[in-house]
Amino acid sequence: xxxxxxxxxxxxxxxxxxxxxxxxxxxxxxxxxxxxxxxxxxxxxxxxxxxxxxxxxxxxxxxxxxxxxxxxxxxxxxxxxxxxxxxxxxxxxxxxxxxxxxxxxxxxxxxxxxxxxxxxxxxxxxxxxxxxxxxxxxxxxxxxxxxxxxxxxxxxxxxxxxxxxxxxxxxxxxxxxxxxxxxxxxxxxxxxxxxxxxxxxxxxxxxxxxxxxxxxxxxxxxxxxxxxxxxxxxxxxxxxxxxxxxxxxxxxxxxxxxxxxxxxxxxxxxxxxxxxxxxxxxxxxxxxxxxxxxxxxxxxxxxxxxxxxxxxxxxxxxxxx
Amino acid sequence: xxxxxxxxxxxxxxxxxxxxxxxxxxxxxxxxxxxxxxxxxxxxxxxxxxxxxxxxxxxxxxxxxxxxxxxxxxxxxxxxxxxxxxxxxxxxxxxxxxxxxxxxxxxxxxxxxxxxxxxxxxxxxxxxxxxxxxxxxxxxxxxxxxxxxxxxxxxxxxxxxxxxxxxxxxxxxxxxxxxxxxxxxxxxxxxxxxxxxxxxxxxxxxxxxxxxxxxxxxxxxxxxxxxxxxxxxxxxxxxxxxxxxxxxxxxxxxxxxxxxxxxxxxxxxxxxxxxxxxxxxxxxxxxxxxxxxxxxxxxxxxxxxxxxxxxxxxxxxxxxxxxxxxxxxxxxxxxxxxxxxxxxxxxxxxxxxxxxxxxxxxxxxxxxxxxxxxxxxxxxxxxxxxxxxxxxxxxxxxxxxxxxxxxxxxxxxxxxxxxxxxxxxxxxxxxxxxxxxxxxxxxxxxxxxxxxxxxxxxxxxxxxxxxxxxxxxxxxxxxxxxxxxxxxxxxxxxxxxxxxxxxxxxxxxxxxxxx
Numbered sequence: 001x002x003x004x005x006x007x008x009x010x011x012x013x014x015x016x017x018x019x020x021x022x023x024x025x026x027x028x029x030x031x032x033x034x035x036x037x038x039x040x041x042x043x044x045x046x047x048x049x050x051x052x053x054x055x056x057x058x059x060x061x062x063x064x065x066x067x068x069x070x071x072x073x074x075x076x077x078x079x080x081x082x083x084x085x086x087x088x089x090x091x092x093x094x095x096x097x098x099x100x101x102x103x104x105x106x107x108x109x110x111x112x113x114x115x116x117x118x119x120x121x122x123x124x125x126x127x128x129x130x131x132x133x134x135x136x137x138x139x140x141x142x143x144x145x146x147x148x149x150x151x152x153x154x155x156x157x158x159x160x161x162x163x164x165x166x167x168x169x170x171x172x173x174x175x176x177x178x179x180x181x182x183x184x185x186x187x188x189x190x191x192x193x194x195x196x197x198x199x200x201x202x203x204x205x206x207x208x209x210x211x212x213x214x215x216x217x218x219x220x221x222x223x224x225x226x227x228x229x230x231x232x233x234x235x236x237x238x239x240x241x242x243x244x245x246x247x248x249x250x251x252x253x254x255x256x257x258x259x260x261x262x263x264x265x266x267x268x269x270x271x272x273x274x275x276x277x278x279x280x281x282x283x284x285x286x287x288x289x290x291x292x293x294x295x296x297x298x299x300x301x302x303x304x305x306x307x308x309x310x311x312x313x314x315x316x317x318x319x320x321x
Numbered sequence: 322x323x324x325x326x327x328x329x330x331x332x333x334x335x336x337x338x339x340x341x342x343x344x345x346x347x348x349x350x351x352x353x354x355x356x357x358x359x360x361x362x363x364x365x366x367x368x369x370x371x372x373x374x375x376x377x378x379x380x381x382x383x384x385x386x387x388x389x390x391x392x393x394x395x396x397x398x399x400x401x402x403x404x405x406x407x408x409x410x411x412x413x414x415x416x417x418x419x420x421x422x423x424x425x426x427x428x429x430x431x432x433x434x435x436x437x438x439x440x441x442x443x444x445x446x447x448x449x450x451x452x453x454x455x456x457x458x459x460x461x462x463x464x465x466x467x468x469x470x471x472x473x474x475x476x477x478x479x480x481x482x483x484x485x486x487x488x489x490x491x492x493x494x495x496x497x498x499x500x501x502x503x504x505x506x507x508x509x510x511x512x513x514x515x516x517x518x519x520x521x522x523x524x525x526x527x528x529x530x531x532x533x534x535x536x537x538x539x540x541x542x543x544x545x546x547x548x549x550x551x552x553x554x555x556x557x558x559x560x561x562x563x564x565x566x567x568x569x570x571x572x573x574x575x576x577x578x579x580x581x582x583x584x585x586x587x588x589x590x591x592x593x594x595x596x597x598x599x600x601x602x603x604x605x606x607x608x609x610x611x612x613x614x615x616x617x618x619x620x621x622x623x624x625x626x627x628x629x630x631x632x633x634x635x636x637x638x639x640x641x642x643x644x645x646x647x648x649x650x651x652x653x654x655x656x657x658x659x660x661x662x663x664x665x666x667x668x669x670x671x672x673x674x675x676x677x678x679x680x681x682x683x684x685x686x687x688x689x690x691x692x693x694x695x696x697x698x699x700x701x702x703x704x705x706x707x708x709x710x711x712x713x714x715x716x717x718x719x720x721x722x723x724x725x726x727x728x729x730x731x732x733x734x735x736x737x738x739x740x741x742x743x744x745x746x747x748x749x750x751x752x753x754x755x756x757x758x759x760x761x762x763x764x765x766x767x768x769x770x771x772x773x774x775x776x777x778x779x780x781x782x783x784x785x786x787x788x789x790x791x792x793x794x795x796x797x798x799x800x801x802x803x804x805x806x807x808x809x810x811x812x813x814x815x816x817x818x819x820x821x822x823x824x825x826x827x828x829x830x831x832x833x834x835x836x
Contacts, residue, residue: 033719034715034716034718034719034722034723035718035719035721035722039718039721039722039725040721041372041373041378041380041381042378042380042457043380043721044721044724044725044734044736044759045380045457046721047724047725047755047756047758047759048457048460048756049457050452050459050755052452052453053453053459054455056453056454056455057455060455087373088372088373089370089526090374090509090510091525096525096526099525155555155557155558158557158558158561159557159560159561159564161561162561162562162564162565163561163564163585166564166565166566167565168561168562168564168565168567170553170558170561170562171366171553171558171559171561171562171565171567171568172567173524173527173528173549173551174527266554266555267554267555267558268558269527269552269553269554269555269558271526271527275526276526279369279370279526283372284718
């Protein structure tokens with residue numbers, strides 16, 4: 001057990017444990033869902049299958065194997081890079097994921113950037129004079145961000161832009177960043193705005209609270225008394241110290257975004273990882289859902305790890321401990 | 322003052338953000354329009370990706386629509402759903418009805434260049450009849466004993482008895498004729514058919530593009546160079562895509578979406594009555610519903626027009642069992658054509674259930690737009706007749722599971738209709754039908770009527786027989802037929818030559834042009 005006292009090693013062990021847990025849960029939950037790939041594909045026509053027909057199909061999809069065997073063969077295959085096969089699209093899940101993950105990653109990054117651009121300045125502004133008009137304005141923005149559902153904002157934006165300006169890059173075929181950067185950014189703009197607006201709210205609130213808290217600290221008063229210029233004081237001393245909770249919040253939100261902004265991807269037809277999982281669930285494509293969810297979990301864990309590392313950079317106290 | 326500097330920075334950031342949003346919104350508007358139209362290509366908006374490219378197993382709407390344009394069938398339907406020649410130029414039934422001889426079209430080739438002949442027909446039909454293939458249309462060939470190919474352009478089907486519904490049954494894409502050299506595995510990735518289009522490019526879950534087949538046998542070659550089925554999962558997003566000119570054609574199911582689409586003024590929406598029908602399926606094998614009087618009471622307590630109006634905005638027509646244009650039932654010729662609560666009470670009394678009954682009803686959520694609304698309206702109406710519908714709203718997968726296992730008293734269902742009434746109901750309401758367990762009702766009279774219908778080839782005589790089938794089903798309240806909806810075909814102004822069909826089929830993409 002001494003090994004586990006080694007912090008990095010403990011993190012790795014934790015990560016593996018978490019991923020295994022996710023694998024088990026996803027596997028079990030998928031099978032607990034009513035319907036299998038055959039009924040999902042055939043719908044009510046499945047009732048017309050004779051037992052021999054059904055057996056032939058079960059064999060084809062590998063559903064005739066015992067569950068435990070299915071689980072371990074899937075997990076074993078994943079280690080060798082074989083994520084399974086989508087019967088629907090005739091492609092390997094790895095290939096599908098390698099296409100979908102960068103799309104969602106890009107969307108997540110853009111959303112976070114937009115959220116930070118909205119949330120941090122407004123949060124700082126709101127904190128600069130509590131109970132003032134600007135504080136109230138900040139509250140309104142964050143309340144709107146939290147309470148307007150993404151699907152509503154998305155459909156509204158889409159219909160306004162499409163009907164009034166004829167601007168709807170999302171109705172065209174999707175362009176990746178490498179294929180056509182300009183079109184790609186246009187296509188990402190509205191979904192990133194919708195997502196970014198939603199995330200800006202918690203970031204705004206966190207920023208406001210953190211700034212207020214830091215400002216009440218003795219060292220700020222000391223610095224001010226020592227004649228540190230106000231601007232430098234605000235940026236370096238106050239905001240610099242308020243960053244830790246903001247980073248935590250941002251990392252958390254980023255993880256969620258990677259998990260797939262399902263609704264937004266669906267409405268704007270962005271072929272990201274969220275849509276891949278959704279389609280997989282609808283079609284009961286076990287291989288697609290299981291492997292994709294595991295990849296998402298891995299991404300989530302990695303983002304958390306990175307956030308941890310970032311703390312050490314921005315907060316010397318964490319480094320010391 | 323210094324604090325002010327900070328807020329100014331924030332303001333600037335917010336402003337510049339708003340500015341970027343504005344400038345990029347006006348910039349690309351000009352460039353976004355021509356992309357979809359260049360080079361005579363048509364973009365069709367669909368909500369989902371085809372779930373399979375293998376025609377014998379395709380039941381999903383998008384898959385059927387795509388495959389119909391890639392594969393050929395022995396017979397086809399015209400726009401009024403009459404059976405017309407396809408890969409078979411003509412067919413002739415023997416005197417005793419125990420043989421059907423088909424003469425095949427000459428000079429037809431598959432997409433890969435190989436020649437089509439009787440060998441391909443025999444191998445296709447043999448494989449469809451083989452249980453191991455798990456082809457969904459297998460039951461439609463139940464009357465076929467064997468398939469012979471005496472020469473390259475002739476196919477003879479040996480039948481167990483006359484089967485007037487067979488030519489119509491051969492027209493669905495589930496009966497597509499495949500090259501005898503092809504395997505399912507190969508075709509899953511590269512379709513190889515005799516249809517008006519061939520597969521171009523496919524991007525999983527995003528789009529599937531078909532190119533014009535210049536060697537297509539039809540007198541008229543397709544007008545457009547290519548058709549792209551573009552996946553836009555949300556129907557209202559398809560409307561936005563049409564408004565901005567990225568998509569030119571789409572088929573909607575949701576009346577509300579169709580209305581929004583029409584509202585803008587740039588999109589034309591054609592309404593076509595569907596073969597599909599909405600019904601309250603009753604399981605006559607279970608509980609109180611075993612008693613015909615209870616079923617009749619339910620039938621009399623429902624105002625179908627009200628269900629249609631409240632659940633589907635009045636978009637549709639009240640229907641009887643048979644929806645095919647040539648065989649249509651008259652909804653006024655049934656017990657209680659109008660709601661009659663007194664009669665309903667009388668029937669309940671006859672069943673000894675004057676105190677009321679409870680019927681466990683399954684409803685699917687998400688499979689089609691109106692299901693839950695229909696169920697709630699039915700519940701409200703029936704409550705006034707002391708009939709309690711206990712609703713169980715299920716996710717569509719769960720619904721299908723229960724439905725397939727016939728594990729319900731009643732089900733609010735949207736069933737697919739077919740151009741031939743035998744194809745629609747033979748599998749449900751004959752004792753040997755492979756969906757009879759789900760239908761929950763059969764009788765010797767019905768068995769006899771269906772057999773007669775199959776054995777008769779005269780259209781007028783068949784119509785009379787299926788009128789009797791319809792009457793029997795409603796007199797016994799096997800199910801309660803409610804209404805048929807519309808399919809909404811939306812096109813932008815530059816699209817011409819598309820003919821929507823009652824089956825929702827997109828087969829007339831081949832005559833469609835984009836201006």
